[in-house]
Amino acid sequence: MLDVSLIILCAGNSSRFELQAKKQWLRSNNSPLWLLLSNRLKKIASFCEIIITCHKDEISYMRNFSDDFLFIKGGKTRQESIINALKNINSKYVMITDVARVCVPKKIILSLLQNKEEAHCIVPVLQVNDTVIYENNTINRNKTKLIQTPQLSKTSILKKALNTNIQYTDDSSAIKANGGLIKYIQGSQKSNKLTYKKDLFFLNCIKKPSKNLFTGMGYDIHAFEENKKMFLGGVHIKCEFGFKAHSDGDVLIHSLIDALLGAIGAGDIGEFFPDTQEKYKNISSKLLLEYIVNFIHNVAYEIVNIDISIIAQKPKINPYKNEIKSSLSKILNINKQFINIKATTSEKLGFIGRSEGIAVQSIALLKYYNWKKL
Numbered sequence: 310m311l312d313v314s315l316i317i318l319c320a321g322n323s324s325r326f327e328l329q330a331k332k333q334w335l336r337s338n339n340s341p342l343w344l345l346l347s348n349r350l351k352k353i354a355s356f357c358e359i360i361i362t363c364h365k366d367e368i369s370y371m372r373n374f375s376d377d378f379l380f381i382k383g384g385k386t387r388q389e390s391i392i393n394a395l396k397n398i399n400s401k402y403v404m405i406t407d408v409a410r411v412c413v414p415k416k417i418i419l420s421l422l423q424n425k426e427e428a429h430c431i432v433p434v435l436q437v438n439d440t441v442i443y444e445n446n447t448i449n450r451n452k453t454k455l456i457q458t459p460q461l462s463k464t465s466i467l468k469k470a471l472n473t474n475i476q477y478t479d480d481s482s483a484i485k486a487n488g489g490l491i492k493y494i495q496g497s498q499k500s501n502k503l504t505y506k507k508d509l510f511f512l513n514c515i516k517k518p519s520k521n522l523f524t525g526m527g528y529d530i531h532a533f534e535e536n537k538k539m540f541l542g543g544v545h546i547k548c549e550f551g552f553k554a555h556s557d558g559d560v561l562i563h564s565l566i567d568a569l570l571g572a573i574g575a576g577d578i579g580e581f582f583p584d585t586q587e588k589y590k591n592i593s594s595k596l597l598l599e600y601i602v603n604f605i606h607n608v609a610y611e612i613v614n615i616d617i618s619i620i621a622q623k624p625k626i627n628p629y630k631n632e633i634k635s636s637l638s639k640i641l642n643i644n645k646q647f648i649n650i651k652a653t654t655s656e657k658l659g660f661i662g663r664s665e666g667i668a669v670q671s672i673a674l675l676k677y678y679n680w681k682k683l
């Protein structure tokens with residue numbers, strides 16, 4: 310095993326990416342790009358550990374995908390994420406790469422490893438072939454380089470170099486500013502960065518997303534409580550009761566959230582919004598659903614359709630069906646034709662029949678976000 314750890318930076322917000330999905334979550338067949346890259350690099354060299362920095366909202370979800378990596382919380386900046394990751398590293402060398410370099414060629418990784426003892430930081434670079442103007446002056450392009458990642462650094466030197474308030478855009482700049490020795494090796498156009506959506510079409514290691522469909526089911530139940538307003542699907546229902554709950558008790562939305570989370574393999578509503586947390590007390594469940602829909606879009610899924618059964622002896626649901634569909638259509642950002650609401654009673658049997666509460670069952674169908682169709 311090598312005395313080299315690998316850090317893959319995946320905590321970014323894809324702010325320049327212009328798509329509803331984050332780039333690290335786009336699928337190549339069934340793999341999110343961050344997993345495609347991690348598995349590719351794992352096969353190329355026997356790193357002593359592979360650390361993946363994640364956005365704080367996505368870390369639990371990412372852990373569902375593999376047991377082979379250490380997932381840690383990233384920071385607000387690239388540098389903060391690296392510092393967090395370095396705290397877990399004791400190996401002599403560390404290779405750091407951005408998830409955006411998803412197709413970095415094998416020969417670059419091997420070349421970095423072969424050169425690891427040659428300097429404090431080994432850096433792939435590209436020569437500049439075009440004329441370069443800096444503040445109205447043409448500069449000597451032969452003295453200009455384009456810096457790429459991954460870069461391989463001596464861990465102790467990098468830790469020291471990043472112990473500063475100055476923000477560096479790459480590891481070699483930090484090490485250089487600290488008087489460290491840099492060695493440049495030949496980079497590759499193939500490890501170009503995925504920054505804008507047009508870049509997707511130049512990266513040859515990415516396949517189109519699979520056409521698989523994903524179902525999830527949800528179930529929730531709440532007892533009635535007096536002196537509370539009743540909400541179902543975000544719609545105010547005229548009734549002498551509301552629901553007993555930590556939140557506003559919108560049992561329909563809770564059941565739907567569980568169906569959506571089921572389809573993407575993300576656990577259940579309690580893992581996202583624990584009812585022990587004060588900030589969720591009396592919260593409108595519409596806000597919870599909005600958060601989940603945004604999460605689903607970020608991780609590169611789209612909702613195909615949903616079907617909901619409300620089991621209630623009381624109140625009458627039929628007069629509200631259309632309003633509930635319109636409300637959900639807005640939050641889910643799908644057309645009303647893909648939303649179905651069914652209402653039934655329990656034939657006066659059991660607690661529902663005695664009008665003590667309501668149960669709701671939901672099913673959702675989802676597919677991967679098809680970036681190939683852009």
Ligand code: ZN
Nearest residue numbers: 529530560563
């Ligand atoms: Zn609930």
